[in-house]
Amino acid sequence: MSEETRLREEICAMAKSLFDRGLTSGSSGNISARLGDGRLLVTPTGSSFGRLDPARLSLFDAGGRLIGGDKPTKEMPLHQAFYETRAAKTGAVVHLHSCHSVALSLLPDVDAENMLPPLTAYSIMKLGKVKLLPYFMPGDPAMGDAIRGLAGKRSAVMLAAHGPVVAGKDLEAAVYAIEELEETAKLAMLTRDANPTLLTGAQIEQIVRTFDVEWD
Template identity: 70%
Template sequence: MTEDARLREQICALAKSMFERGLTHGSTGNISARSSDGGLLVSPTGTSFGRLDPSRLSRFDAQGRHIEGDKPTKEMPLHSAFYDTRSQTGAVVHLHCCHAVAWSMMPDADEDDFLPPLTPYAVMQLGRVKLLPFFRPGDPAMGTAVRGLAGKRSAVMLASHGPVVAGKDVEAACTAIEELEATARLAVLMHGHRPRLLTERQIQDVVTTFNVEWDV
């Protein structure tokens, strides 16, 4: 199996796993990954994560031209913004997961630090998550908003829409976005119960130990 074929299979297997566990639904969500030739493989528009076909993934060359496969997701400006502003990005995942969306609707959700520090794992895998305002699905302004962060965040939450996470490869991006949803679920469960949060000292210990992008 070629490297391209392996990446195609990996994208579809990870997407199916997330779909089957209810992390996205219907034809929502999109995923992309950098190929060995510098191009991108991208989930097509209007497709279900549960039924992606490796042979029909949209393919872009290193110059950003769509060269084969089905029509790509309408959220390409969002994906491109991460690849263009974070040189270490090897994959981008966008989901419509329930608890993250619910937490984005809370009036006390912090725009600059979306996830409360309930466990060390979101800190380790995501750093600070930026809560962006609501945009119409497919609005290129979402990409503009990500570009405005100048590469300083690997994860954003689109209010009333869903999270977007960039990772060094497709497995890392999927793992991180799953952690985002798990932490948001904890936040929703703990809302109104005055949970004990990690202290600033504990957070800084995690940040230092795991070399996390944090004070940005």
């Protein structure tokens, strides 16, 4: 099996898993993943994660030109910005409209520089700090500009009233990280009025140092 065939099937399998578990619904969400030669496979616009066809994924050449497949997601500015600013660390980008993450982004007292409270070690290990970006119209190229403005210092962002976007070294890493983001947001919502015990500064520092987490 060629690298391209394998990656096409992996994108569709991962997407269906996310859809089947309710992490994104309808025709929301999009995934991109980079091949070894720099080409990019992307989920098409208006497509359901539950019914993707590997043969119909959008295909871009290494220069960013569409060369095959269906019309790509309108959220391409998000994906392109991560590949441009985190080129050495990004092999895939995942964007969802996951419920608890969106709910957390709507609350008035969320820290925009790090929207997830330090409830577990795993969100810190997999995500670092998650930047909360303001609301943008879906498909607005300004979303990409906002990510470029971070100068590659974040692997995960949350679009207010929209959904999370996570870049990873490969598709599996990006999917696992965005799942951790949603689970941590769920924990934050569940414990919001319960005065939960957060990780201490010393504990966070130990995690960051031990697992070489980006924490600027």
